[in-house]
Amino acid sequence: xxxxxxxxxxxxxxxxxxxxxxxxxxxxxxxxxxxxxxxxxxxxxxxxxxxxxxxxxxxxxxxxxxxxxxxxxxxxxxxxxxxxxxxxxxxxxxxxxxxxxxxxxxxxxxxxxxxxxxxxxxxxxxxxxxxxxxxxxxxxxxxxxxxxxxxxxxxxxxxxxxxxxxxxxxxxxxxxxxxxxxxxxxxxxxxxxxxxxxxxxxxxxxxxxxxxxxxxxxxxxxxxxxxxxx
Amino acid sequence: xxxxxxxxxxxxxxxxxxxxxxxxxxxxxxxxxxxxxxxxxxxxxxxxxxxxxxxxxxxxxxxxxxxxxxxxxxxxx
Numbered sequence: 001x002x003x004x005x006x007x008x009x010x011x012x013x014x015x016x017x018x019x020x021x022x023x024x025x026x027x028x029x030x031x032x033x034x035x036x037x038x039x040x041x042x043x044x045x046x047x048x049x050x051x052x053x054x055x056x057x058x059x060x061x062x063x064x065x066x067x068x069x070x071x072x073x074x075x076x077x078x079x080x081x082x083x084x085x086x087x088x089x090x091x092x093x094x095x096x097x098x099x100x101x102x103x104x105x106x107x108x109x110x111x112x113x114x115x116x117x118x119x120x121x122x123x124x125x126x127x128x129x130x131x132x133x134x135x136x137x138x139x140x141x142x143x144x145x146x147x148x149x150x151x152x153x154x155x156x157x158x159x160x161x162x163x164x165x166x167x168x169x170x171x172x173x174x175x176x177x178x179x180x181x182x183x184x185x186x187x188x189x190x191x192x193x194x195x196x197x198x199x200x201x202x203x204x205x206x207x208x209x210x211x212x213x214x215x216x217x218x219x220x221x222x223x224x225x226x227x228x229x230x
Numbered sequence: 231x232x233x234x235x236x237x238x239x240x241x242x243x244x245x246x247x248x249x250x251x252x253x254x255x256x257x258x259x260x261x262x263x264x265x266x267x268x269x270x271x272x273x274x275x276x277x278x279x280x281x282x283x284x285x286x287x288x289x290x291x292x293x294x295x296x297x298x299x300x301x302x303x304x305x306x307x
Contacts, residue, residue: 190273192265193246196238207268214270214296219237 004030004051013039016147020136023052025129027072035133037147039154042079044133055081057155061128063148065141072132077144080128241266248305249274253298257281260305261292270296 014036021035023044033046042060045052062080066072133144207215249263251272258281261274277292278285 190265190267191241191245196242196245207270211267211269211296214299215237218270218299218301219240 007052010036010038022134024132074134076132076134079131250303250305252300254300
């Protein structure tokens, strides 16, 4: 994942743009650059050559503020990336590489090679990819942390059972989008006399699989009954 | 014969109305159908619990897990 590529500077949904942020892959510095935290991804772009990387929220397993300078010499925001998810992403977005400074290139190839090795162990529990962001101004750390947190909350995994717990603050907003949902009605949403009209889509009320089975069980006979009456 | 209803039309008609919910166990719950969710879980208000036709209990609000429900019917009361 940490193969630096041409990354266009995000223009939309920017929650935070922090300049003078050094990115590290494990302990190797990728240089100084700008960190963008947007609605869809965390993107870092090197100041030297405008190359960088972008991690979508579903691939971020964990992020934290690290203040233990015995582990790493600077206080930083630590981000653990799930490579399997980021690999999928990479297939969608082909990487464009161009010639760049020799020494930097060498470092990156090293990182890339290491990464490929890790990927080949896919059957085992894939090791997370460790990225560290070290801002020059360490007062930014809490803000970086919180903006990533917000991005995480806004990009829940669709099949994540933790989804309900995570989204409490966003409930109102998510309910608003629910009309367009094609995945059935999420558990926890109540149908009342006030909102039942919203759930009269094409083939009737949107239910979970379990709800549909129950509904079929309850109403199955009834429909037969009605058929026979006609 | 009236037009055949699909389940959601039926639910639309009975929501907010008095209903009888019979469980697989045979116990009846009579109350106002306040709301239901994607699991066909049901919340009743002003609920009366009947077992063998005898009033057993009264509940302000009752939540009934959908997979226990045998049927929902409109109540004439």
